[in-house]
Amino acid sequence: MRFASLQLNKQTVLIPEQLSPLQDPLLFHPISHYKSFPLQPINKSFKTDLQLLQVLQGKHLLIDEIPFPLCDIHAHYLNGFIHIEAGLQLKEGNLTCMRCGSKQAFSHFSCARCGEKDCRYCRNCIVMGKVSSCSPLYSASVPFQSKQPPFLLQWKGMLSSGQQEASRAVTHAIKKNEELLVWAVCGSGKTEVLFHGLEEALSQNKTICIATPRTDVVLELFPRLKKAFPSINLSALYGGSSKDTTQFVISTTHQLIRYKNFFDVMIIDEVDAFPYNVDSSLQYAVEKSRKKESSLIYLTATPSKTMIRNFHPIVRIPARFHGFPLPIPSLTWVGNWRKEIKKERLPPILIKWITQQVGDGKPVLLFLPSISLIEKVTPLMNKYVQCESVHSEDEDRVNKVIRFRNNQLPVLLSSTILERGITIPNVSVAVIGAEDDVFTESALVQIAGRAGRSKDFPDGSVRFFHYGKTNEMVSAVRLIKGMNREAEERGWLN
Ligand SMILES: [Zn+2]
Ligand SMILES: [Zn+2]
Structure with a gap:
């Protein structure tokens, strides 16, 4: 114009x-x-x-x-x-x-x-x-006006001791418009940690955004928050969905590009996830969409080293909500597995472990470094156990995960796409080729975090099959052990 x-x-x-x-x-x-x-x-x-x-x-x-x-x-x-x-x-x-x-x-x-x-x-x-x-x-340039009904939070669950401490810190940050990093181990229940702070914000008529790099997190959070705050007009923004602004928004970080100077409370879930961690325009969008005077809360199970070094304050939840320790990964050397696969064979030690898990009635989730390897390994694996595979370019991904979750499929092979956010009761988890560069410390911690999440089966088996131990593998194990030790010392384990 x-x-x-x-x-x-x-x-x-x-x-x-x-x-x-x-x-x-x-x-x-x-x-x-x-x-x-x-x-x-x-x-x-x-x-x-x-x-x-x-x-x-x-x-x-x-x-x-x-x-x-x-x-x-x-x-x-x-x-x-x-x-x-x-x-x-x-x-x-x-x-x-x-x-x-x-x-x-x-x-x-x-x-x-x-x-x-x-x-x-x-x-x-x-x-x-x-x-x-x-x-x-x-x-x-008009401020948001809304009248909220008096009883906001309908969630009646109990917070664990670790959650309570983090919940107090979140509420404080929201009241004072401060920053906070919540470092919560996989399965600690970090969403519940937000509830009291969100209620406080809503009662003060503040505008709220929970943003995440991943659409599936938006879709997962929306019904849970709707249930906790049924009287609030909540909107979910992702992909092509464009809606009028409501006081409380759950959005992908991409969609925040269309906002300016609006949110009093900005919460970023999975702040270390792709592509937020590498795309500076998403970080710009977050900054632009929140008010100068606002609170900023990061949630993650695996903050980067830079974040840990530079961010203050940090509140840690080292214990899972059910009070059982995190499963510790075992490292198993399998020799030159890539060579074996070229010869259309799988390492016997791997097959032995998988058939044992399946025999015990446990679903098995296997992570591989690349799509091409997944495509080579799936038919080889099918000689021993029924299995299917998922990766980012797989359109049938959601259905396969549902079948796996419903115990209709004993073994699922995956790229790192499922490293976050998937919860399968009683699952055993393994990485094949854990020495590959894609398996960073945080990827390995997230993968190990898939096991033992349900309180009925709190100790799942986690294996890193490798052809040479890496620093990433060693530090992932050290980090998990450290969290268990901290949880123990604080008296937060059963
Ligand atoms: Zn023009
Ligand atoms: Zn632009």
């Missing part, structure tokens, strides 16, 4: 070409031509369109994402209820996408909207709509 700048009641305002009485085409420029975008003073006598403000509340949207006529949107801008800024701006000399924060991935095109032959646009966030040199970004 092209805008002219003019003086109205001693204020500088921008007028889009479509709505302007001015004729001279030289007065109009793509919005990125302008350097500052002052907010207009609020005109209290202006009759606002609440539906329009509801759509824009807390958001940072392109004009095509706002289903209202331009003249209505512009009237709200002139009266101080909507803020406009250029989507691409120069920041410290670098062209910057204000929506996703990218400073590098730009291309240009011949643009019908502004008539420029080399209108630039951001490639980094193009899947969510094109932010170009002539795209304004719109946001609303």
Whole structure:
């Protein structure tokens, strides 16, 4: 879009070409031509369109994402209820996408909207709509208003001692708008740790976002939180789902690109998971979407070394909610297993362990380093036990996991895709080729964390089959033992 700048009641305002009485085409420029975008003073006598403000509340949207006529949107801008800024701006000399924060991935095109032959646009966030040199970004400048019923939290469960301590720290951080890292071992029940803090936030009318890099976590958390807070209007944002903003949002970190300066409480679950750990524009989106004065809480079972070193304060839950220690992985040398597989054989020691587990009626989850290895090993394994495999490119993945969970499939082979978030009662877990680079310390800790999660079967078997011990394997075992020791010392084990 092209805008002219003019003086109205001693204020500088921008007028889009479509709505302007001015004729001279030289007065109009793509919005990125302008350097500052002052907010207009609020005109209290202006009759606002609440539906329009509801759509824009807390958001940072392109004009095509706002289903209202331009003249209505512009009237709200002139009266101080909507803020406009250029989507691409120069920041410290670098062209910057204000929506996703990218400073590098730009291309240009011949643009019908502004008539420029080399209108630039951001490639980094193009899947969510094109932010170009002539795209304004719109946001609303009204605070969130909502009246909540008095009894919010309907969850009646008991917290373990470790959970209680973390729960107090979370509530404190939310009250004081502080930062906190909750380092909670796999199976400690970290979602429940949030409940009292969330209730506190809702009772203070705060806006809340639980963000996670992974869509399946959004889908898993939504029903649990809905059940705990049934009277709250909760929304789940992922993939293509676009909804009006509610006070409480569960979102993938990707979707936060469309928010600005809105959340009082920002909780990031699985902060160390891909792609959040490597994609700086997701970190930008989180920062942009929360208020300057807000709390920031990270949850993870496997924080990176940098996080542990630099973050303060950290609260640790070393014990599982059921009070049994974490299963310790055993390291088993299997020789040159890749060579065996080339000869269409599997190491006998591996087969022995698997058939033993299956004989004992335990489901077996096997992790392999790559999709190509999974495809080679699956038919070989099928000579001994019935098995199937899943990986990131497998469309039937969800069904296979369901069959495995329902005991219709004794053995499931997987890439690291299932290293987080899968819970199967009584499962035995193994890694084949644990020396491979994909099996970092945190991947191995997460994999081991699949075993023994249910209180009816708290001690699952975990094996790392390898052709040479790595530091990652050794430190994963050391970390798990350390957590058990800490839980024991604090009197949190049964
Ligand atoms: Zn962008
Ligand atoms: Zn353009």
